[in-house]
Amino acid sequence: MILNFVGDVVVNDALNIELSLKLKKILKCGDYNVVNFEAPVKTANQKKVHKSGPSLSQDENAPHWLIKNGFNVISLANNHIFDYGDSGYLSTIHSFKGNNFIGAGTWDEAYSPLIIEQDGLKVAIFSMGEQQFGFFFDKKAKRQKFGCAWINYDSVNDIIINTKKNVDYIIIMVHAGLECVDVPLPEWRTRYRTLIDLGCDVVIGGHTHTVQGFEIYNNKHIMYSLGNFCFTENLENNSKWNIGEFVKLNINKEGIDVKTYGTEFLNNRIELFDDLRWNKLCLRLNNMLIEDNYDQYVREICLSHLNAYASLCSWGGYIHPSKIDAKMLFKLFLSKITPYKIKFDDVHMLNNLQCETHRWCFERGLKIKNNLI
Structure with missing residues (x-):
């Protein structure tokens, strides 16, 4: 079973963006290709919610563009998917026409994993994030029918423990961290390691808009942030904004083989890094996680x-x-x-x-x- 993961996507000119042939080939070999859809598809009558920070939306063609390129699991646990309220969320769900969603919806939907059964294996994929606007913070919260799963809610640890009793592997995506920095905060490193201790087999971070390093903890991978796969907002920020990490998980009964690639979005095209350039970047970022440097x-x-x-x-x-x-x-x-x-x-x-x-x-x-x- 092959699962591919890419970082954050906000696309406002989907019809003009293409993927390289090599990237398309890797995606085509994936049984499940997972992407974080960072903002809702906005229709004419929707209004921004009252929140902190910018309100984002995406091209109505963005869902079709992702589906056409092989993405079939859509992660929605992020701080922008409810920027236009429940109506923006529902129009997004409708635009994907029945694909697999994780991380948002009603309370039970948001906190439930996608369970994949294939090749005699059962794999659970969760998507959760830090507490921001649009995230559930209390099951009894007023005026909140839909929301995103909060990674630090009281029952999350038990949810993971109980899920692991019924599946072979757990992959968890976490949308959290300081934006535009190269290393995670110590508190997030501790939390991600705790997720491994609870039963998760791979932790995949996002939200920072920059690639961060990875570590192997108790023989399991923690990818601290995949950065942006394609984020057409704020392209002028810096060169890191257009760089992402592509994670390929080859899962079998013996374990999980992890391979990573670098991606770059330039001139309306997403290309793969050459191996030398990607290895050099990974080495620099991983060195930043070494104790004294970190x-x-x-x-x-x-x-x-x-x-x-x-x-x-x-x-x-x-x-x-x-x-x-x-x-x-x-x-x-x-x-x-x-x-x-x-x-x-x-x-x-x-x-x-x-x-x-x-x-x-x-x-x-x-x-x-x-x-x-």
Whole structure:
């Protein structure tokens, strides 16, 4: 049984994007090809939900483009799939016309794995993510019929343990971590290792928009982030934005053979790296996970985020101490003497508190700054 996994996809010009012949050939050999569909298919009457961060949507041709290229398992546990509410989610499901979905839906659907039975094996695939808008945080939460599976919900560990009793292997995808950095936070490394200890056989991370390194823990693979497979938003960010990791799992009764490839999205085409270039990148990223190197990178990353967190926390994220200018001061003055009021939005604060990544990074950065760790 061959399972292929790629990273995040947001496509707004699907009809103009092609895959290289070599990449198509590898996908064609896969029994199941899994992709994270990072944003909903938006129809004319849908409205953005009130949330922190940008609201994304995808070309109505994106589902057909993925199906045409062999993708038949769609992961939806991410922080954008509910950017246009339940209607955006439902239009996305409809657009894929019955493909296999994991990680979102009703509570039971979101927290249930896809079970694949083939070649005398049973394999479970989960998809979950960090706590952001659109994710379930409580089974009894009001006004939330649909949502994504939260990786740190109380019952997740038991779900994995109980699932492993009935299957041969568990693959889990986790959408979490700091965006645009090369290493995971220590807290996520600990969580991913715990997932292995609970019974998962491969952990596949995403969300960071950059490829991160991998490690073998207790003889099982943890791929910290696959980066972007094809993400047409923010292409100008940096060269890392267009680089992704393609993971091929060849599964049999003896175990799981893992092979990785590098992919690059340039000029509306997705190509594979040559082996030398990919091996060089993997070596650099994996070296960053070595203890002494890793500790220093984490310190630098957390300290570099402190100013951004302080700005977001001040006045609900709308007034940044470092960005106060004459216009802003004039508005503040008017708000004291006229009915005019500045509207502050506390969803920014909420997101920084509820999202484990931001909370952990902020706390760790403050501790480092104050010589507590």
